[in-house]
Amino acid sequence: MYICSHFSISVKHRRTSKMNTQKLKFPSIILFAITILLGASCGTKKEQLKDFKEVMKLENIEYTFINMDEYFPSKIVEKADQAFVFPQTQNVQLPESFNSNEVNYNTQKFLDSSYAQGLILIQNDTIQYENYWRGQTEAVKHISWSMSKSYVSALFGIAMEEGFIESVEQTVDEYLPELKGSGYEGVKIKDVLQMSTGVGFDETYSDPNADINRYWDDFGNGKSQDEFAASLKNEIEPGTFNHYVSINTHVLGMIIVKATGKSLTQYLEEKIWKPIGAEHNAYWIADGKGMEMALGGLNATLRDYAKLGRLYLNKGNWNGKQIIPESWIEASTNSTEEHLQANSENSSSPSFGYGYQWWIPDGDQGEIMAIGVFNQYIYINPTTNTVIVKNSANKNYYESSNSYASTTTHLEFFRELGGV
Incomplete structure (x- = not known):
């Protein structure tokens, strides 16, 4: 089902107890970029830009992130006829504090300062803790941002198992001849999966001339994402350097x-x-x-996000049925080449390894993470049989010195919750 909605009534009227009314400062280029992105709806461009300029102010994103379908075209993913429901105990007491990089963090302050909207801890297949803030509830859908990339990876593995795609060693243009002449011509699918295409792409939101802002501008004006991908050029030899390029996921x-x-x-x-x-x-x-928007547009509830975690925790098997090939899970969650290793000098993402659209923390417990901007996470630890999902609307995400927006700090928080 394809739905086109309008955010047609005033934001002032829409504000409810869901929204935090603190007056916060929002980096102008981020506001501009996302305003352009989400202006592409069904009403007039002028009206949409006016509305979305308001709703994307940082004091409003707590509402925005749980109501994306109010002002953006969306396609419904129907729920199961018979739901799987996690067993649940009374909420455990969260640890009072945890350590990261020799700094002690108070847990409640961390949740408040990272603007958490939902947190669920599942261990041994049972919900041990579940809580919601800032408008999210167990039935409210929250945008995943780049956690979507891990879903695309799973679908890719299934498509290969079903014979639609022959091999990750094939090149992109074997399937997409329209990308011949672009930076993706001759690039192996494996390098796309591993964010190692060598395609030049600047994902610096604060730079108005960055490629990511050109993408948002095209997107907001109704232009094709396919055509945008075709406009990119190659800068580095594919398969030699790990560089996070969101458009790679669109190509997948x-x-x-x-x-x-x-x-x-x-x-x-x-x-x-x-x-x-x-x-x-x-x-x-x-x-x-x-x-x-393959690279970041899926919206779902916290418990349903946790089910992808359970699926990967069980190596693609769901209650006896192999949904994702186990071999694909293994390939997706291991850093095979040197440039994909945590702390490699040939990676733009120090401290974390990379697989097939999954992040791999440095360590020996087999942890993996799906990560989205503004602090969205699915954390999986097979050693402790743990799945944790956190949704957030962190207004300080782009402040590089803010440890409450740090993925490393979040990782240590998740490890503390899981008893690592």
Whole structure:
């Protein structure tokens, strides 16, 4: 189902107890970029930009992140006919504090200062702790941002198992001839999965001339994401350097759609969402051409996000049914080449390794993470049989010195919760 909505009434009227009314300062370029992005809806451009300029102010993003479908085209992912419900105990007492980089953090202050909206701790297949703040509830969907990338990776593995895609050693243009002449021509699919395409892309939101802002501008004006991908050029030899390029995930989405003949929404619903017993519908925001934002547009509830964690914790098996090939799980969650290792000099992401659209913390417990901007996380630890999901609307995310926005700090918090 494809839905186009309008945010047509005043934001002042829409504000409820869901929203934090603190007056916060928002970096102007981020506001501009996201305003452009989400201006592409069904009403007039002038009205949408006016509305979204207001709703994307940082005092409002707590509301925005849990109501994306009010002002952006979206495609529904239908829930399962029979839901899987995690057993649940009375909430355990969270640790009073935890340490990260020799600094002690008070847990409650950390949750407040990172603007947490939802937190769930599942251990030994049982919900040990679940809580919500700032408008989110167990039935409210929250945008995943780049956690979506890990779902795309899972769908890619399924498409390979079903024979739609032959090998990760094939090149992108074997499936997408429209990308010949771009930075993706001759690039192996494996390098796309591992964020090692060598494609030049600047994801610095604070720079108005950065590629990411050009992407948002095109997106907001109804232009094709496919055409944007075709505009990128190669700068480094593929397979030699780990450089996070969000458009790589869009290219993976293009391949899935071309190979399977199904939209990402359809394929997710059929192959993952219903089989894992999703309790609620999800939705995927889409561009003006109807293509899902593969790189960050999935919206779902906290418990349903946790089910992807459970699926990977069990190596792709769901109650006896192999949904994702185990071999794909293994390939996705291991840093195989040197440039993918944590602390490699050939990586732009120090301290974390990388697999197939999954982050791999440095350590010996097999941890993996799906990570989205503004502090969205799915954390999985097979050693302690732990899955943790956190949704946030962190107004300080782009302050590099703010430890409450740090993924490293979040990792140590998750380790403390899991008893590592």
